[in-house]
Amino acid sequence: MSLSNALSTTTAALNLPSRTIAYFSMEIALAPAVPTYSGGLGMLAGDTLRSAADTCRPMVAISLVHRRGYFRQCLDDVGQQTEADVPWSPEATLPSANEIITLTVQGRPLLVRAWRFDVVGVTGHIIPVFLLDTDIEGNDEWDRHLTDHLYGGDTYYRLCQETVLGLGGVALLHALGCKPHVYHMNEGHAALLSIGLLEEHLAGNSLRDAQEIDLEAVRRQCVFTTHTPVPAGHDQFGLDQMYQVLGHDRATALEHFGCLHNGLMNMTYIALRFSRYVNGVAMQHGKVSQLMFPNYKVHSITNGVHAATWVSPAFQELLDAEITNWRTDNQYFRSVYGIEPAQIAACHLKGKQRLFEVLAKRTGHHFNPSVLTLGFARRVATYKRASLLLEDAARLVAIAEKIGGLQILYAGKAHPADNAGKGLIRDVFAAAAHLNSSALKIHYLENYDWELGALLTQGVDVWVNTPRRPYEASGTSGMKAALNGVPSLSVLDGWWIEGCAENVTGWAIDDAETETAEATCLYDKLEKHIAPMYANPAAWARMQQHCIAINGSFFNTHRMLAQYFRNAYFPFTTTDNATSPSSPVNEPAVGALLNEPALA
Numbered sequence: 148m149s150l151s152n153a154l155s156t157t158t159a160a161l162n163l164p165s166r167t168i169a170y171f172s173m174e175i176a177l178a179p180a181v182p183t184y185s186g187g188l189g190m191l192a193g194d195t196l197r198s199a200a201d202t203c204r205p206m207v208a209i210s211l212v213h214r215r216g217y218f219r220q221c222l223d224d225v226g227q228q229t230e231a232d233v234p235w236s237p238e239a240t241l242p243s244a245n246e247i248i249t250l251t252v253q254g255r256p257l258l259v260r261a262w263r264f265d266v267v268g269v270t271g272h273i274i275p276v277f278l279l280d281t282d283i284e285g286n287d288e289w290d291r292h293l294t295d296h297l298y299g300g301d302t303y304y305r306l307c308q309e310t311v312l313g314l315g316g317v318a319l320l321h322a323l324g325c326k327p328h329v330y331h332m333n334e335g336h337a338a339l340l341s342i343g344l345l346e347e348h349l350a351g352n353s354l355r356d357a358q359e360i361d362l363e364a365v366r367r368q369c370v371f372t373t374h375t376p377v378p379a380g381h382d383q384f385g386l387d388q389m390y391q392v393l394g395h396d397r398a399t400a401l402e403h404f405g406c407l408h409n410g411l412m413n414m415t416y417i418a419l420r421f422s423r424y425v426n427g428v429a430m431q432h433g434k435v436s437q438l439m440f441p442n443y444k445v446h447s448i449t450n451g452v453h454a455a456t457w458v459s460p461a462f463q464e465l466l467d468a469e470i471t472n473w474r475t476d477n478q479y480f481r482s483v484y485g486i487e488p489a490q491i492a493a494c495h496l497k498g499k500q501r502l503f504e505v506l507a508k509r510t511g512h513h514f515n516p517s518v519l520t521l522g523f524a525r526r527v528a529t530y531k532r533a534s535l536l537l538e539d540a541a542r543l544v545a546i547a548e549k550i551g552g553l554q555i556l557y558a559g560k561a562h563p564a565d566n567a568g569k570g571l572i573r574d575v576f577a578a579a580a581h582l583n584s585s586a587l588k589i590h591y592l593e594n595y596d597w598e599l600g601a602l603l604t605q606g607v608d609v610w611v612n613t614p615r616r617p618y619e620a621s622g623t624s625g626m627k628a629a630l631n632g633v634p635s636l637s638v639l640d641g642w643w644i645e646g647c648a649e650n651v652t653g654w655a656i657d658d659a660e661t662e663t664a665e666a667t668c669l670y671d672k673l674e675k676h677i678a679p680m681y682a683n684p685a686a687w688a689r690m691q692q693h694c695i696a697i698n699g700s701f702f703n704t705h706r707m708l709a710q711y712f713r714n715a716y717f718p719f720t721t722t723d724n725a726t727s728p729s730s731p732v733n734e735p736a737v738g739a740l741l742n743e744p745a746l747a
Contacts, residue, residue, distance in 0.1 A: 158244060158263060161275050163325035166207040168716055170196065171316055171330065171337035173309070174217075174297055175210045175276060177264050179597045181240075182216030182233040183278065185297055186526045186560070187623055188374055190597075191428075191704075192333055193266075194453035194623075196276065198704035200268025201455070201475055204712070207325055209316035209337075211308065212237055212262055212278040213297045220560045220594045226576030228561055228569045232296075237262040237278065244277055248318040252310050253392055257290055258283045259315040269455070269474045279315050298562070306384045306392050309414065313339030321347065329716045332371045332422070335382055335414035341365050341421035342397055354400040362404055362421065370715045371422035373415060373445075375620050376435045377530065382414040419443045424715045428621040429642050435617045448714065449642060450621040451707035454480070454699065457627040459605035461497040465490060480630075480700035488688035495605075495632045495691055502606025506556075512590055514554050519681045521636075522607030524558035524595055525624060527568040533557065534571060535613040537578045537589075538666035546670060547587035550678040554588045556607060558595035604628040609653075609677060612637035613669070616658060619643075629698035632691030636672060638665070646698045650676065651690065 174189030175196065184190060192210075199206045216233030223229075244261040251257070261277040268274070281293045293307050300308075317340050320327070330340055344365045345357060374380065389412040390398040401407070406417040419425060419440055426446040427433035433447030455474050458466065466473045469486055473479045483491065496516065503514045514520065525531055536555065537543065547553035557575050561568030572591065579589035592599060604610065610628035612619070612635060619641035626642060628635065634653035637643040647655050654672045659665045680686050 158242070158275070158323070161265075161273060163207065163275070163320075163323050166205050166325050167328045168204065168206040169316070169320060169325070169327040169330045170199075170206055170208040170333060171312065171340055172208070172210050172333035173312060173336035174213070175208060176597060177266065177276060180235070181264070182235055183210060183213045183297070184597075185217040188334060190452075190600075191374075191450055191623060194451070194456060194704045195333075195708060196266045196274045197268070197453040197456060198451075198708045200266045200272050200274045201270065201453075202705060202708065203268065203270060203272040204274070204708065206274050207320065207327065208266075208274060208276040209312065209320070210276060210278055211294045211297070211312055212280040212282075213294065214280070214282060215295045215299075217297045218560070218563060222572065222576075222591065222593045224576075226573040226591060228572055230563050237280065241278070244319065244323065246319060246322045247283065248315065248322050250311070250314050250318065251394060252290075252307060252314075254394060255287065255290075257281060257293075257311070258286050259311060259319065261319055277316070277319060279311055279319065281311060302384055303388055303392070305382065306388055306412075309336050309382065310339055310392055313337050313341070314343045316340055317343030317347070328368065330369050331711070331716075332369065332418050334372065334374050335418045338371075338414045338417035338421070339393075341369060341417060342393075342400065344368060345400070345421075354396040357400055357403070365421050366423045369418075369422040370424045370426075370711075371418040372426055372428060372448075373418075373436055374428055375618075376432065376439060377528075377618050383408070383411040386410070386412060388412070415440075424718075426715060429645065431617065431644050432620040432641065435620075446714065448707060448710045449645060449702070450623055450626070451701075451703040451705070452623050452626045452630065453704050454630055457601060457604060458630050459494065459498040459501075459601075461494040462605075462631060465494050475705075477703040477705040478700050480703075481696050483692055483695045483699075486692070488685070488692045491632050491691050491695065492684065492688035498602075498605035498631060499608070500606075502602045505602055506590075506592070510590065510592070512588075514556075514588065514590075515552065518552040518554050519550065519678060520554040520556065520606075520608045521611050522556050522603045522609070522628070522633075523611045523613075524556070524592075524600060524603050525612070525622075527559040527561040527571055528565065529567050529571065530615045530618040532613045532615055532662070533559065534574050534578070535662060535666055536611060536669065537575070537582075538662060539670060540578065540582055542670050544582060544584070544587055546674045546678070547584075549674065550682070552586050552588075554590075556590055556592060556603060558592040558599060558603065560595055600624065600627070604633065605631045607633060608681065609633065610635045610637070611669075612643065613656065613665070614638055614640050616640045623702075626698065626702040629694040629702065632694050634690055634694050636669065636677065642702060646702060648693070648697065650680075651693050652698050653694070 172192040174184040176184035176189040176193035218230035221229045241262040247260045264276040266274040282291045408416045426448045427436040428450045437445040470479045470482045604627040622641040625635040636654045638656045657668045
């Protein structure tokens, strides 16, 4: 989506009072030129809103402006990562929400304004996204930088940011006349919106007077999606920071309502305590999360991706010609079975050639479109095991020589504070320098972002994923690849448990006691199954067809969002989340909502 699409109408014309769902996320990928995201969480949020726009959903979204972005990754000749800011100017590109609200944070007033980005759907329906900004004259100088860096600073900075997101988002929406029925917390960063709702519910009475019945009134409005079984993914803060940032009354209320965990303020437990519906982001992740949080009912809604964003230009042209309704109804991807597999293969080849052309310009390295090419690209963290593919260098070389060549493309950023992740990047660089030959080419691509992610998922032949189970909550890059006819070779974790049909949509790396054994399975699949099928163009084209028809028709945000509306936002009956009863949300029948016309 271009920035020009973000300036489509006035705030008044958006009819904000009719918006029944408020979607809160610390990061949202809105456009390649707007650096308000870091990776999968932000991409999922952006894809969710793009599907909401395409399917005319009554939603509004809240995030932070992140004036200096996440970071641009720079890699030297040995793979040492350094970071640079990605500054942008919302003033130069986006309209203002024309509201300034005041919060009390750190014991002093904090002014917050917002910029509006309009996500425009294929039918013209608009989902407004308000990006909160504290860089306002009159704020304390330190406070003015609170909305500068995504996931930057120390824990105190992060808590202040998350306070702005939660409390500021609720206050801004209400100042704009928008009082949604449902508030969706996309991960625990937004959990403090519950305190904003509680304060409003108390109508001026002190938080010290809040009772369980008041908490229940907030719970009826809140939905929470947890995204990670990795402990580091659940933000927690010391009690001294909690009292200093939030003030005595808010902090005491959190303690009173049991929102602490192991003596710390835990954003996940705040969200759990204040939500009537909680879900994980894949079937398996829901089960893992249920074990992590046994006192709360945890459901599952498997993630998806926004098809029209991630399907290659060549495939879009083919689909527009053959399956006219695919942009608004992704179930029509099943209709690719009516398209000749050779046409699908030809479209993928165009994506592969386009990828290699861009890489040649960026890197000076040339890759052969006829050679089997593997892609591995994701946030660099130790549990994702970027080096498992390189575990047995001698065997990898032997396979490459046997099958007539192999190309492996890596990409991914490590968090600036993650020294172990940075070490993994250097390890891949070292392996590439040692192993590269005429038969085997390994290259690590710099600055994995929206545009590079699209090129890779549209252009490689096989998507590789090797997380340590059960730490892959869902994963969405493989879904993007599947939409472009790219099968996965992956550990059975996250979405791939649901998406893997062996030798049909891809291949499973069997779970084993050691990494060496898992690597052996990977090499066996590559040598004995993947390479022989790739050498048979007709069989490979048929697999590409299966990937789109089977996985593309399910692992998309159109389907995912419909499940949120049906099961989480406005269910016919509301399942209890904790021990206290919960009443159904007072909202029109689901069927009426699913057919609601555009509001814009």
